[in-house]
Amino acid sequence: MLNLLWVLLGGYVAGILLPFCLPRDPNAQNLMTSVPAIVATSAGVVLGLLGLTSSEPVTGSLASTIPLLTLAIRLDSLAAFFVLTISVVGLAASIYAIGYLRHFAGRTSIATLGALFNAYLLAMTFVVLADNGFFFLLAWELMSLLSYFLVVTEHEKADVRYAGLFYLIMTHVGTAFIVVAFLIFFQSTGSFSFETFRHPGQPLHEGMKTLVFLMALIGFGTKAGIVPLHVWLPYAHPVAPSHVSAVMSGVMIKTAIYGLIRVYFDFFGGQFPWWWGFTVLLLGATSALLGVMYALMEHDLKRLLAFHSVENIGIILLGIGVGMIFQSYGLKELAALGLLAGIYHTINHALFKALLFLGAGSLLYATDTRNMEEYGGLLRRMPWTGLFFLIGAVSISALPPTNGFVSEWLVFQSLFLSFQIPTVFLKLMLPIAAAILALTGVLVLACFAKAFGITFLAQPRSAHARHAEEAPVPMRIAMGFLATFCVALGIAPMVVVPLLDRVVTPLAGISIARNILAIDGWALAPVNVEFSSLSTPVLALLLVALSLLGLALAVTLGGRLKPRRYKTWGCGINLSPRMEYTATGFVQPIKRVFSTIYQPTVKLETEFLDESRYFAKRRHFEFHIEPIFEKYLYDPLVAFFAALADRLKVIQAGSLHLYLTYIFVTLIALLLLAV
Amino acid sequence: MLESVTLIVAQTTVLLAVSPFLVGLIRKVKARLQLRRGASVLQPYADLVKLFQKQPVISTTTSWIFTATPYIVFASTLTAGLLVPTFTSQTPMNFAGNIIALVYLLALGTFFLILAGLDAGSAFGGMGGSREAIVASLTEPAMILSIFAIALTAGSTNLSTVVHKTAVLEGIMTDPSPHLMALAALFIVALAETGRVPVDNPATHLELTMIHEAMVLEYSGRYLALLEWAAGLKLAVFLSLIANVFAPWGIATTMTPAAMAIGLLVYLAKIAALAVAIGVIECMFAKLRLFRVTDLLGVAFILALLGLLFFYILRS
Numbered sequence: 001m002l003n004l005l006w007v008l009l010g011g012y013v014a015g016i017l018l019p020f021c022l023p024r025d026p027n028a029q030n031l032m033t034s035v036p037a038i039v040a041t042s043a044g045v046v047l048g049l050l051g052l053t054s055s056e057p058v059t060g061s062l063a064s065t066i067p068l069l070t071l072a073i074r075l076d077s078l079a080a081f082f083v084l085t086i087s088v089v090g091l092a093a094s095i096y097a098i099g100y101l102r103h104f105a106g107r108t109s110i111a112t113l114g115a116l117f118n119a120y121l122l123a124m125t126f127v128v129l130a131d132n133g134f135f136f137l138l139a140w141e142l143m144s145l146l147s148y149f150l151v152v153t154e155h156e157k158a159d160v161r162y163a164g165l166f167y168l169i170m171t172h173v174g175t176a177f178i179v180v181a182f183l184i185f186f187q188s189t190g191s192f193s194f195e196t197f198r199h200p201g202q203p204l205h206e207g208m209k210t211l212v213f214l215m216a217l218i219g220f221g222t223k224a225g226i227v228p229l230h231v232w233l234p235y236a237h238p239v240a241p242s243h244v245s246a247v248m249s250g251v252m253i254k255t256a257i258y259g260l261i262r263v264y265f266d267f268f269g270g271q272f273p274w275w276w277g278f279t280v281l282l283l284g285a286t287s288a289l290l291g292v293m294y295a296l297m298e299h300d301l302k303r304l305l306a307f308h309s310v311e312n313i314g315i316i317l318l319g320i321g322v323g324m325i326f327q328s329y330g331l332k333e334l335a336a337l338g339l340l341a342g343i344y345h346t347i348n349h350a351l352f353k354a355l356l357f358l359g360a361g362s363l364l365y366a367t368d369t370r371n372m373e374e375y376g377g378l379l380r381r382m383p384w385t386g387l388f389f390l391i392g393a394v395s396i397s398a399l400p401p402t403n404g405f406v407s408e409w410l411v412f413q414s415l416f417l418s419f420q421i422p423t424v425f426l427k428l429m430l431p432i433a434a435a436i437l438a439l440t441g442v443l444v445l446a447c448f449a450k451a452f453g454i455t456f457l458a459q460p461r462s463a464h465a466r467h468a469e470e471a472p473v474p475m476r477i478a479m480g481f482l483a484t485f486c487v488a489l490g491i492a493p494m495v496v497v498p499l500l501d502r503v504v505t506p507l508a509g510i511s512i513a514r515n516i517l518a519i520d521g522w523a524l525a526p527v528n529v530e531f532s533s534l535s536t537p538v539l540a541l542l543l544v545a546l547s548l549l550g551l552a553l554a555v556t557l558g559g560r561l562k563p564r565r566y567k568t569w570g571c572g573i574n575l576s577p578r579m580e581y582t583a584t585g586f587v588q589p590i591k592r593v594f595s596t597i598y599q600p601t602v603k604l605e606t607e608f609l610d611e612s613r614y615f616a617k618r619r620h621f622e623f624h625i626e627p628i629f630e631k632y633l634y635d636p637l638v639a640f641f642a643a644l645a646d647r648l649k650v651i652q653a654g655s656l657h658l659y660l661t662y663i664f665v666t667l668i669a670l671l672l673l674a675v
Numbered sequence: 676m677l678e679s680v681t682l683i684v685a686q687t688t689v690l691l692a693v694s695p696f697l698v699g700l701i702r703k704v705k706a707r708l709q710l711r712r713g714a715s716v717l718q719p720y721a722d723l724v725k726l727f728q729k730q731p732v733i734s735t736t737t738s739w740i741f742t743a744t745p746y747i748v749f750a751s752t753l754t755a756g757l758l759v760p761t762f763t764s765q766t767p768m769n770f771a772g773n774i775i776a777l778v779y780l781l782a783l784g785t786f787f788l789i790l791a792g793l794d795a796g797s798a799f800g801g802m803g804g805s806r807e808a809i810v811a812s813l814t815e816p817a818m819i820l821s822i823f824a825i826a827l828t829a830g831s832t833n834l835s836t837v838v839h840k841t842a843v844l845e846g847i848m849t850d851p852s853p854h855l856m857a858l859a860a861l862f863i864v865a866l867a868e869t870g871r872v873p874v875d876n877p878a879t880h881l882e883l884t885m886i887h888e889a890m891v892l893e894y895s896g897r898y899l900a901l902l903e904w905a906a907g908l909k910l911a912v913f914l915s916l917i918a919n920v921f922a923p924w925g926i927a928t929t930m931t932p933a934a935m936a937i938g939l940l941v942y943l944a945k946i947a948a949l950a951v952a953i954g955v956i957e958c959m960f961a962k963l964r965l966f967r968v969t970d971l972l973g974v975a976f977i978l979a980l981l982g983l984l985f986f987y988i989l990r991s
Contacts, residue, residue, distance in 0.1 A: 377736070379738040379739075379740065380738060386738075390740075394783075394786070397782070397786060398779060399779060399782060399783040399786060400772075400776060400779050400780055400783060405779055409775055409776065409779075412775045412819075413775075413832075416823060416826070416832060419827055424987050427987055428983065428984065428987065431820060431823055431983055432820075432980070434819060434820075434823070435816040435817075435819055435820050435976070435980075436816070438778070438815045438816045438818075438819045439812060439813075439815065439816045441779070441782070441815065442782065442808075442811050442812035442815045443812050445782055445785065445786050445808070445811070445812075446789075446808035446809075446811075446812060448786075449786055449789040449790055449793075449804060449808060450808075452790060453789065453790050453792075453793035453794070453801075453804070454793065456738070457737075457738060457740060457790060457793045457794040457796075458736055458737075458793055458794055458795070458796035459736050459796050518770070519770060522770075523770050523771070525770075529770065530830065530831050530833070530836055531830065531831050531832060531833070532773040532775075532831065532832040532833055533769075533770045533771075533772070533773065533833060534771070534772050534773065534775075534776055535770060535771040535772065538768070538770075538771040539754060539771055539772060539776065539780070542750075542754045542757065542768070542771070543747075543750045543751060543754055544750075545750075546687075546749065546750035546753045546754055547746040547747065547749070547750040549687075549750075549753070550745070550746045550749040550750060550901055551746060553727075553901075554727060554897040554900070554901065557723075557724060557727040557728070557897075557900075558726075558727030558728045558729075558896070558897045558900070561729075561730040561731070561896075562730075563730070563731040563732065563733045563742075563896070564730060564731070564732045564733070565732075565733055565734075565735050566732050566733075566734065566735065567734060567735050567736070568734040568735075568736055568795045568796050568797045568893060569797070569893075570797060575736065575796055575797065577796075579796070579797065579798055580793075580796050580797075580798065580801065581793060581798055581800070581801020581802065581804070581805065585801065585802075585805065586801060586804070586805045586808075587805070588805065589805055589806060589808075589809040589965065589966075590808065590809050590812070592966060593809055593813070593966070593969050
């Protein structure tokens, strides 16, 4: 298996170096960087699958000259699962890049972009493989920095630079918290090795454990984009090139989920009080609901998708949180179920969110705009992109029989099983979380009905959309690849569940695949068949069979008259795209019903004709929703630090001698402290 | 195996056969209460046959989504119907999905209906879809909580198991108050989901009020027939759900022909009674303004939550 790791490493390194050998030809550079990435990610897929199925974790290490740093890796089932997720999405993104990078030819260096992308995937793979705290942080930081460089690919635009800076600051704040969490471990164990984190000589003090919990939650939470730490995500993800957005939203934010599971379930061995799980659950529910609510108001397709990442991270955390709650009450089976639901949703979200971002990229490629109000009628111009985007939309809306439905269903079941918890408070709170998840589910449906309907259906709303052309073949292949997985993971949970069970077993200490799979794997039945069961293959069969029944009824009961084609009745005047419902109009009732959350401001200015006030010459309509978190949480913080920096200005006189004095004084002080 | 297939076919047939009747019955009750004679209760069957035979007109702006939607809506509603017990408590498709699956199958139909509404390119379709989205998002939390309150008593979220257990062990309810609250909540949900007064008015084509009708406005011929049938099916699904979950008495709990026959008769009587109740409600109340619907559905949610709270308090 280590050979495969070398293939992976070699592939990525080739993808970084090769494009620079051909300085002139962008097309050759494109191939030189994408093909090695495809090889490396394919190796990653195999490596992940082998790691998932092997019984013993694979380890390896290289000593380094830097003190405390050993380049140790460990491929256990959890790491293998994330390597698999990263590689599958990375593979699709690399295939996609072959077509998509043409978009950037002449505007930016394809060699640099491709090299950064390869390095980024490599860093991410090592984040989940690392078995040493120092090494982990190094890979983590590399991943963050490389993604920053990818985000600012189009740095000539001011909003891209702003988004990049915002992202850079937020991710470093997050990293700082993770560093603190690891330093606490280091302080009590004297080593950065994950093995000693797992089995420290003397157990961590209770207070310290709580501190680690909070630090890891904030640190990883920033990367995952949980509310209220999500503010950077809708800025940074959309401005990156679309295949990078797909990897960022699909898998980079999942490395934070990996971190949380690693720390809580692996390092702490699942020993924690119930309120840890409850906190995670609460944050999950909040992120899920607010994520989708803000997504609904977005008309920039990629920003909309970015907000949905916040929402889906929320759903994943609902699963993990409920698993943690069960774990702290010693209900091992249910804990395993919650965790399994969480990681099932992790891979599902990686697949459909990457698919949707790639779809958005194809739209951007074809129309040069991200504004949904300028799309329309694209299903005819881009039938394949449309079909794949529809599959992604159905999956993210958790509609049967796709993959999103299966994992959300499992989350629902684990929330319902809360009646086994001994406290009434949690017995009530968990069903409420289920209700919030139900609300989230329908709002996602509404949001993607809007996203797909406004984008792909009816008449084109702009010249861009009228002249759009279907995406190049590699881009279609990449989307089709992910779409196939979205359907396959939905109708074949009996294949997926045993694999995921191998991830969950060491963490929860119990294997539940046999309890979940009922009737020879045809149905999922968490805990027992009596309580609940689901069979997506049967549902899929029924859906197909009954559609055919509908068709048969239509043929036998009626004539076979060919439908007549005629224009839509527009009350006597010719139908124009301006009569279509807009994305803004579509969500108006939702905006109004939930106005307490949105705090919308609407401004309508009308300029009338001089002759009569009954005829408007020009109307100007503006509407904003209040960015609550930025206004009430981040702006005061920023103001505070700006004021603090202002105060500290006095010690920065700009004289080199003064600074040397500072360094000298600090050194003396530290030496004195050490003595 | 053969028995299961027969039961599936039987249930499909019953649902398909009974749904136009329910629509006709509600119309008849409304007409009589409004001192009109009204059309025969069998009129919807004639309507369906006629619609199937008409040549459909399809808008030139539409895509394949528009023609695929009627089949998807029809199939998803019927699949949802197979998860609900009707005349027998041992539905063969019980294992295929529980209440969550039912809710999401219906959502699949809603999703495609909204898309079809947008596809025709007129403002009406979008308007209907937009309203449907907000009504659906407010009903589903209430629906899930109310069913959960009942599921707790029976120890299952699979509808057949709930009904079977309640029917066989009639005494499992120690106190009816959680059930009554959940029933009230689910009834409001059913009115909203099936597009009935006071949430939507199926008899109107006025742009100020219509929701479901606005989405299917551009449909004609066999496509409209399938959608109308699916709407009737959805009504039948909800009425069966309410009738059997809250009053499972008389349902066939064994596989004998006699029990089945009695079960079928009792089932028809129960859903007919519920349909009459809906007809009466439609006459007694005016349609609510769209932004008042939220209050009604808020009440449903609170009722369901109270039902759950009562369950735990009475237990402990």
